[in-house]
Amino acid sequence: MLFVPTYGARARVSGGVLRSATYELRPNESLDELIATAGGFTDDASRRRIRIQRIVPPAQRTAEGSDRIVGDVSLPDAAKGTTAVRIPIEAGDVVEVPLVSNRVRGRITITGNVWQPGAQGIDKASTLDDAIRQAGGLKSDTCLGRVIVSRLRADSTRAQIPATLRSNGTATSPVLLQEDDEISVSSLTEFRAPQYVAMSGAVRSPGQYPYREGMTMRDLILQAGGLLPSASLEEAEIARLPDRHEQGQLAITFRVPLDSSYVVESRAAAAPTGDTRLSPYDNVLVLRQPDWQMQSTVTLTGEVQFPGTYALTSKAERLSDVIARAGGLTASAYSAGVAFYRGQHAVGRVGVDLPSVLQNAKDRDNLLLIDGDSVHVPRYNALVSVSGAVNSAVALPYEPGASLAHYVRAAGGTTRNADAKRAYVVQANGKVETRHLYLFALVKQPTPRIGSQIVVPARDPSDKRDVMQFLGTMTQVLGSLVTLAVVLSRTN
Numbered sequence: 001m002l003f004v005p006t007y008g009a010r011a012r013v014s015g016g017v018l019r020s021a022t023y024e025l026r027p028n029e030s031l032d033e034l035i036a037t038a039g040g041f042t043d044d045a046s047r048r049r050i051r052i053q054r055i056v057p058p059a060q061r062t063a064e065g066s067d068r069i070v071g072d073v074s075l076p077d078a079a080k081g082t083t084a085v086r087i088p089i090e091a092g093d094v095v096e097v098p099l100v101s102n103r104v105r106g107r108i109t110i111t112g113n114v115w116q117p118g119a120q121g122i123d124k125a126s127t128l129d130d131a132i133r134q135a136g137g138l139k140s141d142t143c144l145g146r147v148i149v150s151r152l153r154a155d156s157t158r159a160q161i162p163a164t165l166r167s168n169g170t171a172t173s174p175v176l177l178q179e180d181d182e183i184s185v186s187s188l189t190e191f192r193a194p195q196y197v198a199m200s201g202a203v204r205s206p207g208q209y210p211y212r213e214g215m216t217m218r219d220l221i222l223q224a225g226g227l228l229p230s231a232s233l234e235e236a237e238i239a240r241l242p243d244r245h246e247q248g249q250l251a252i253t254f255r256v257p258l259d260s261s262y263v264v265e266s267r268a269a270a271a272p273t274g275d276t277r278l279s280p281y282d283n284v285l286v287l288r289q290p291d292w293q294m295q296s297t298v299t300l301t302g303e304v305q306f307p308g309t310y311a312l313t314s315k316a317e318r319l320s321d322v323i324a325r326a327g328g329l330t331a332s333a334y335s336a337g338v339a340f341y342r343g344q345h346a347v348g349r350v351g352v353d354l355p356s357v358l359q360n361a362k363d364r365d366n367l368l369l370i371d372g373d374s375v376h377v378p379r380y381n382a383l384v385s386v387s388g389a390v391n392s393a394v395a396l397p398y399e400p401g402a403s404l405a406h407y408v409r410a411a412g413g414t415t416r417n418a419d420a421k422r423a424y425v426v427q428a429n430g431k432v433e434t435r436h437l438y439l440f441a442l443v444k445q446p447t448p449r450i451g452s453q454i455v456v457p458a459r460d461p462s463d464k465r466d467v468m469q470f471l472g473t474m475t476q477v478l479g480s481l482v483t484l485a486v487v488l489s490r491t492n
Contacts, residue, residue: 009091013038016045016097031073031087034095046098049074052087053094108177110135112185113142128163128175131183138169143186147171152180197278199224201286202231216275220284221262232287233258238276239283251283258286291315296371300326303333303377318366319375320357329358334380337428337451343372351431378428384448386411388456389418398450405445407454419459426453 018039115136149161195211204225239251305327338354382398391412428451
């Protein structure tokens, strides 16, 4: 019994049609009309047959899982003039138009060391020579001893067919190609290990450089950007791989001469006198001149006769030597207030006793100078400044022999939160002096000098002492001592 669809019934079309979708059916609509509604076939649609999934009427469903059936519809041959497909479509039908197969027939693929690799069409008479010729021929570094032809067998596995080539690019034995053959042409360069030479030492761009046959020391130095000013122009060292690695030997080393002709900074370089040919994996070390370094400078400012930036003449030059070169101190200089700074390694200010240094060059404060040091000799300034936890931070006239406490009182005394016992003095030369306790009772206070700074720190809020607990502990100790004294008196 045929089911006659009513208006509102729907069917779906998918696959090789222009507009895959679900469409509302007209009464008595046929398969060819539905495909026309979907825009017709796409170019990649397979027009041999169409698959239709159809819902089985309820009365014909015999068991679970038998709700749908699938049927194939063969399309008429357009060449015979029969193109209409008058198959009625029912509600719920799913029409699937298969696409053509992705497999490409009648071709081979050639890859590797040819000028135009890729797929090629073949016929029954195509040979390996034809494929290489269509690929533009072989490159000059082709490995002629082995060309691999991979052939697809009926069970989808592949067999390998070896072939060899002549120097003119033709096969030594004819190889007839088949559909789906894959040809792989190898390059000799692929099998060569990369060769290099290494350059280190006093050159501008040390590192590894590709080795080229006939390469010399001069070539390598040019590639490395030339020599640094610190380079020794007497000789360089080459470490070379030994012919035999016997007894764990890793390299043999030897020295080769250098001269001014290796300096390439100007057009008027000296004429080359000789050169050393390099071998693969050589490691070339350009030696540096012993104790060579660029000029090191120190800066002198303030009350010296000739302030300025001075270049050190040797690594042994000291503070007193540079001050002497600057003509010594002026009449208004205050040598005890010298400010010595060292920038290297972020050291900062260094306390130096310059008067002792000027009197005795062997004094321990006569420091060796290094690059970046700076020395400032201030003018005589008879003031002492007081700061920190005092009632009036102020600068006061210097009084010979006056104590730290005297200056603190002159600044209005300490504040309520001051920690007077930890007060310290920063002398004019940068040295820091604090209170010293001797024999747990005697206290030596630092003596402020001209240009010094007194600092009274504030008490640490976390450093709190429980007075009541302290008094309780002392009461217990005193009670114990009294008890002990009574016992001893009765014993006697």
